[in-house]
Amino acid sequence: MQIKHLAQLALASGVSAQTLQDMLAQQNATLSILNGFLEQQQALFNSLTNTADITVLAPSNNALSNLPQDVVNKASTDPNFLSALLSYHILNGTFYTSNLTSAQKPLFIQTLLNSSSYANVTGGQRVVSDVKSNGDVNLWSGALSPATVQSNNFNFTGGTIHIIDSMLSMPSNLTTTLLASNLTAAVGALQQSHLAKTLDQQSELTVFAPNNAAFEAIGSLIADMTADDLKNVLKYHVVEGQVLYSGMVTNGETQGTMQGAKVTFREEDGELWVNGAKVLAANMLMSNGVVHVIDGVLNPENPSAEPNPVAATPAPAFIGASATGGIPFTTGITPPAATSTSNGPAATITVGPGGW
Numbered sequence: 145m146q147i148k149h150l151a152q153l154a155l156a157s158g159v160s161a162q163t164l165q166d167m168l169a170q171q172n173a174t175l176s177i178l179n180g181f182l183e184q185q186q187a188l189f190n191s192l193t194n195t196a197d198i199t200v201l202a203p204s205n206n207a208l209s210n211l212p213q214d215v216v217n218k219a220s221t222d223p224n225f226l227s228a229l230l231s232y233h234i235l236n237g238t239f240y241t242s243n244l245t246s247a248q249k250p251l252f253i254q255t256l257l258n259s260s261s262y263a264n265v266t267g268g269q270r271v272v273s274d275v276k277s278n279g280d281v282n283l284w285s286g287a288l289s290p291a292t293v294q295s296n297n298f299n300f301t302g303g304t305i306h307i308i309d310s311m312l313s314m315p316s317n318l319t320t321t322l323l324a325s326n327l328t329a330a331v332g333a334l335q336q337s338h339l340a341k342t343l344d345q346q347s348e349l350t351v352f353a354p355n356n357a358a359f360e361a362i363g364s365l366i367a368d369m370t371a372d373d374l375k376n377v378l379k380y381h382v383v384e385g386q387v388l389y390s391g392m393v394t395n396g397e398t399q400g401t402m403q404g405a406k407v408t409f410r411e412e413d414g415e416l417w418v419n420g421a422k423v424l425a426a427n428m429l430m431s432n433g434v435v436h437v438i439d440g441v442l443n444p445e446n447p448s449a450e451p452n453p454v455a456a457t458p459a460p461a462f463i464g465a466s467a468t469g470g471i472p473f474t475t476g477i478t479p480p481a482a483t484s485t486s487n488g489p490a491a492t493i494t495v496g497p498g499g500w
């Protein structure tokens with residue numbers, strides 16, 4: 145039997161062997177709610193018991209008792225949802241905290257979540273880790289929802305367990321991800337140009353999402369744009385077939401977009417830029433890729449726009465455009481409630497892990 149075999153190996157190497165089940169039970173004072181969820185998921189639990197080289201991110205009782213009611217209801221009534229949610233808390237690989245704290249840049253770690261509703265990306269949906277200035281490990285999940293490792297390195301025969309202070313939030317599609325961060329103009333523009341549904345259901349995307357102020361700044365021009373013009377501009381904000389987390393592009397690199405023209409990535413004084421637009425929040429995970437929030441609408445007719453790190457307000461890439469008052473495209477788009485949930489994304493833009 146697999147477990148017995150592992151136990152013998154561990155004994156032979158002088159390490160006391162504890163299975164995943166033993167270790168979770170040993171921490172039951174902190175993990176009883178999670179243990180209860182796992183009991184409802186015997187198939188998943190058995191497969192985890194037989195999988196070597198994993199890291200379990202175990203939400204504490206405190207984290208799980210603060211869940212929003214809609215998540216609790218869904219987890220209790222939809223076994224596929226619960227199974228997906230638990231799989232998202234399992235990293236592919238044994239990452240001791242030293243592995244996470246020694247990284248110089250954010251890590252984009254593959255999880256066992258591979259259901260295409262939440263992970264239409266190659267190799268399993270990611271969790272992002274980076275290190276706080278006090279040395280704590282941050283974990284970022286869907287739409288930049290934060291969690292922190294609160295106690296760590298509970299080793300078992302197949303890997304290790306870290307206890308975390310918030311449940312991870314499974315990434316959602318582009319529209320839902322943008323709405324969660326109040327990027328209502330981007331959502332409205334995508335809907336008006338009939339791109340929203342396509343981009344919600346296409347795998348492997350990188351999307352640059354201008355914030356509301358960026359759309360507001362070119363209000364004069366937007367009034368005269370045809371649906372085709374708008375679509376052309378928005379397609380310049382999408383790289384297809386590649387999920388470009390920040391650590392994967394280099395300063396000066398260019399990438400072709402869905403529109404056809406290329407965008408250029410740059411780093412200036414530690415800030416990240418796409419053409420002449422600054423990245424305000426990098427690495428917002430969505431089900432089918434990643435979103436980087438930027439402070440300007442990119443112009444496919446002006447691909448040579450360059451960063452201007454000293455400008456007080458960003459200069460639009462559309463020459464002569466100006467604000468006309470009001471944020472375009474937001475009619476009929478419902479913004480998120482002002483109060484964010486304990487584990488969900490903040491309704492305002494969170495600055496997550498950065499660094500190209």
Ligand SMILES: *[C@@H]1O[C@H](CO)[C@@H](O)[C@H](O)[C@H]1NC(C)=O
Pocket residue numbers: 168169172176179
């Ligand atoms: C964990 O604690 C809960 C509640 O106290 C209890 O019902 C459950 O049987 C315990 N589970 C284990 C694996 O010890």
Ligand SMILES: *[C@@H]1O[C@H](CO)[C@@H](O)[C@H](O)[C@H]1NC(C)=O
Pocket residue numbers: 195236237255256267268
């Ligand atoms: C973990 O990643 C490796 C390498 O990418 C892959 O071959 C393996 O199937 C993954 N394991 C699981 C359990 O997803």
Ligand SMILES: *[C@@H]1O[C@H](CO)[C@@H](O)[C@H](O)[C@H]1NC(C)=O
Pocket residue numbers: 237238239240242243
């Ligand atoms: C963790 O760090 C150790 C020691 O540097 C290394 O051997 C191991 O491959 C690392 N694990 C992962 C998953 O990167």
Ligand SMILES: *[C@@H]1O[C@H](CO)[C@@H](O)[C@H](O)[C@H]1NC(C)=O
Pocket residue numbers: 191256258259
């Ligand atoms: C998804 O993960 C499950 C459990 O790890 C595995 O059985 C299944 O083969 C995976 N599916 C794909 C498409 O990789």
Ligand SMILES: *[C@@H]1O[C@H](CO)[C@@H](O)[C@H](O)[C@H]1NC(C)=O
Pocket residue numbers: 240297298299304
């Ligand atoms: C778990 O294993 C890692 C790597 O060998 C080690 O650094 C850590 O101290 C171990 N944890 C405990 C609680 O012994």
Ligand SMILES: *[C@@H]1O[C@H](CO)[C@@H](O)[C@H](O)[C@H]1NC(C)=O
Pocket residue numbers: 316317319320340341344345
């Ligand atoms: C996007 O996700 C939301 C929330 O899960 C869902 O209601 C909507 O149908 C999805 N959109 C598409 C086009 O799949």
Ligand SMILES: *[C@@H]1O[C@H](CO)[C@@H](O)[C@H](O)[C@H]1NC(C)=O
Pocket residue numbers: 260261264344345346347
């Ligand atoms: C995932 O992407 C593929 C290819 O783009 C698409 O056909 C499929 O509908 C997507 N799945 C979901 C759940 O959006």
Ligand SMILES: *[C@@H]1O[C@H](CO)[C@@H](O)[C@H](O)[C@H]1NC(C)=O
Pocket residue numbers: 326356357471479480481482483491492
């Ligand atoms: C969403 O954005 C709008 C305008 O950009 C702002 O008025 C509103 O306060 C924001 N909502 C939240 C919850 O931050």
